[in-house]
Amino acid sequence: MTSNQNTDQNRHNRQFDKAAETLKANADKSAEQTTQFADAARDGVNKFVDLNERAAENTQHIVQKGVETASHQARQAADRFSRTLGYTGEGSERLARQSKQNMEAVVRCGTVITQAFQDTSRIWLSLSQKQWQRNLDGLNKLARAKSVQEYSAIQSELVREGLQSMVQDGKALSETSARAIEEAGKTFSGIAQQG
Numbered sequence: 001m002t003s004n005q006n007t008d009q010n011r012h013n014r015q016f017d018k019a020a021e022t023l024k025a026n027a028d029k030s031a032e033q034t035t036q037f038a039d040a041a042r043d044g045v046n047k048f049v050d051l052n053e054r055a056a057e058n059t060q061h062i063v064q065k066g067v068e069t070a071s072h073q074a075r076q077a078a079d080r081f082s083r084t085l086g087y088t089g090e091g092s093e094r095l096a097r098q099s100k101q102n103m104e105a106v107v108r109c110g111t112v113i114t115q116a117f118q119d120t121s122r123i124w125l126s127l128s129q130k131q132w133q134r135n136l137d138g139l140n141k142l143a144r145a146k147s148v149q150e151y152s153a154i155q156s157e158l159v160r161e162g163l164q165s166m167v168q169d170g171k172a173l174s175e176t177s178a179r180a181i182e183e184a185g186k187t188f189s190g191i192a193q194q195g
Contacts, residue, residue: 053122064111108187116180123176127169134158134165 138158145151 053118057118064107064114066110068107105187109184112180112184112187116176116183119176119180120173123172127172131162131165131169134161 138154138161141154141158142151145154
C-alpha cells in the first residue's frame with residue numbers, strides 16, 4: 001500500500017510541477033507581451049505627441065498669418081473709409097490709431113489663445129501618457145497578485161489613485177485655461193486704457 005501511495009504522491013507531484021511550470025511559462029510570456037505592448041504603446045503616444053505639437057505649431061502659424069492679413073486689410077479699409085468720409089489730419093490719424101490698436105489687441109489675443117491651446121494640448125498629452133503608464137503599472141501589479149484578497153486590495157488602490165489623478169489633472173488643465181483667459185483679458189484691458 002505504501003508503494004501505491006508513493007506512486008500516487010509522485011504522480012501528483014509531477015502533475016503539480018508540470019502545472020507550476022506551465023503557469024510560470026504563461027506568466028513569463030504574459031509579462032513579455034505586456035512589456036512589448038507597453039513599448040509599442042509608448043512609441044505610439046510619442047508619435048502622437050510629436051504630431052500634435054506640429055499641428056499646434058501649424059495652427060499658430062495659420063492664425064498669425066490670418067490675423068496679420070486681417071489687420072492689413074482692416075488698415076486699408078480704415079484708410080479708404082476715412083478718405084471717403086473726408087476725415088483728414090487729426091481725425092484720420094485718430095481713426096487709424098484706434099483701428100491699429102484694435103487689430104493689435106486681436107493679434108495679441110489670437111497669440112495668447114493659440115499659446116493656451118498649445119499648452120493645454122501638451123498638458124493633456126503628458127497627462128494621457130502618465131495615465132497610460134499608471135494603467136500599465138497597475139496591470140503588472142494585478143498580474144503579480146498571489147491571492148484574491150491581494151488582487152482586490154491592489155484593484156481598490158488603483159481605483160483610488162485613478163480618481164486622485166483625475167482630480168489633479170483636471171485642476172492642472174483648468175489652471176492653464178484660467179491663465180489664458182486672464183492674459184487675454186489683460187490684453188483687451190490694456191488696449192482699452194490706451195484708447
